[in-house]
Amino acid sequence: MDVSVEEFMLEPTPEALDDATRVVLLGIAQKLKLKVTTIMRKAQMQMIIAQHYIDKGTFDEEALELFMEAGTGAPPTTVTGAQGHSVSLPSGIPVRPDGEVHWIRVSPRNMIVRYSNGNISYFSKEHYKNRITFHPGNAGLEIHDLRREDSGDYEVICTAASSGNEYKTTVRLEVYEPVSGANITVQNITGTCNLTLTCSVTSGNPTRFSWKREVTGDNSSHHIWKDGKMMQVDCTAEMEDVVYRCEARNPISEDTAQVRLGDICNLDTRPPNTTAAGDAVTLVIVLSVVETLLIFALTVILTVTRRRRPEGREVTSGTEGKWI
Structure with a gap:
């Protein structure tokens, strides 16, 4: 039967110590001001507490040996x-x-x-x-x-x-070795902006790489995309403000690097389906200007030609003078 910290402190016995859970053992050790850590096994905690009561004369030596045998192996x-x-x-x-x-x-x-x-x-x-x-x-x-x-x-x-x-x-x-110098390498950029992002470190021995995706200015929590050193990304105009963050870590340290898609891709930021329409409008305007310029040039040429008349010479052969 499980025993509480209070029950054990009122009546400490080897049997009650044997029934105590890890949480209760930690509580007992704290009450007695004993050096017990969470990484210790249950039998180790029990031995430290048992030794305390052996020194006080509450337990005999056999109690310690009971827990020593439990911890072996x-x-x-x-x-x-x-x-x-x-x-x-x-x-x-x-x-x-x-x-x-x-x-x-x-x-x-x-x-x-x-x-x-x-x-x-x-x-x-x-x-x-x-x-x-x-x-x-x-x-x-x-x-x-x-x-x-x-x-x-x-x-x-x-x-x-x-x-x-x-x-x-x-x-x-x-x-x-502490992880430092996290870096993201961008590879395989094509016309459609398909990317391969690779995370690496300059020093340390990371045991895990993970990727997070977030949108600039968005206060929502980061979305964990995947684990691994590499990430495949297909860019679109809507992803210009998307940031990919790489985290390299081991049990004692971590380091991060990030990249914004808008900084590494030549993304077309126009709304969808406006490219062709915009090009068509531009072509019509250009043709209209050219046509206007041609008409203006022809009008000027005709006007100048009509105003200029060639010089003639006078014929005196008994007839009326005519311009020929």
């Missing part, structure tokens, strides 16, 4: 980190001073840290030199100045000093 907890930054890999259990802890890189398999009887020993000095810190309080392993090659599975083995029982779990580390 569970799927890896995934932790993400940014290249060049630090990250903490949680063991998920509190370690008593007389306990023993080993942190091991699974592939290639090698020892990183050993904690025993209050002493810390660091290994793998070449790769992790000056980049790792072991925290005895929670058996966590902190890696500084992260590199892409630090990605992989890390195994932590904790041994209870009183019984010799082991708790073993795996933490998966994924290191990403």
